[in-house]
Amino acid sequence: MESTDLRTIKDEELKEVVISEREDFLKEIGFQPEDIENIYSEYETLLKEDVVIEAIENLTKKGFNDPIKMISTFPPILGYSFENIDNKIKGLEERGFQDPIKMISTLPPILGYSFENIDNKIKGLKERGFQDPIKMISTLPAVLAYSFENIDNKIKGLEERGF
Numbered sequence: 001m002e003s004t005d006l007r008t009i010k011d012e013e014l015k016e017v018v019i020s021e022r023e024d025f026l027k028e029i030g031f032q033p034e035d036i037e038n039i040y041s042e043y044e045t046l047l048k049e050d051v052v053i054e055a056i057e058n059l060t061k062k063g064f065n066d067p068i069k070m071i072s073t074f075p076p077i078l079g080y081s082f083e084n085i086d087n088k089i090k091g092l093e094e095r096g097f098q099d100p101i102k103m104i105s106t107l108p109p110i111l112g113y114s115f116e117n118i119d120n121k122i123k124g125l126k127e128r129g130f131q132d133p134i135k136m137i138s139t140l141p142a143v144l145a146y147s148f149e150n151i152d153n154k155i156k157g158l159e160e161r162g163f
Contacts, residue, residue, distance in 0.1 A: 035072035074108035
């Protein structure tokens with residue numbers, strides 16, 4: 001199927017045919033119907049066959065085991081340059097993370113986090129008494145998404161319970 005930019009199609013009937021063909025293509029390569037619907041709601045222009053195939057191939061080459069799951073979880077990845085992804089991997093390694101591929105696979109939105117934000121999280125965790133925030137984040141990458149208010153409340157709750 002030749003890729004078509006949906007923004008340029010004026011005829012609604014033709015637009016529905018193109019969308020249907022794209023959905024069929026995505027199902028064929030392993031996307032679940034509910035994921036396709038979620039992705040389409042915000043990222044329909046990124047769902048051209050060539051963009052999706054290139055993303056899957058490049059993510060696979062970089063060592064990601066399930067690029068379809070990554071795209072389903074974090075559709076903006078389709079718009080990221082692979083240079084940016086390489087830079088994120090390299091930057092995470094420079095900060096002491098041993099397996100950034102695993103971290104990103106677990107929490108694909110990490111690709112959208114600034115290094116300033118990540119550095120502040122590491123610093124803030126150290127300030128709160130965590131001995132090895134790199135290991136902590138590596139084990140549970142979702143920590144990067146927690147606010148310090150949330151972390152402080154969890155610490156307070158544990159202290160109140162005698163931990």
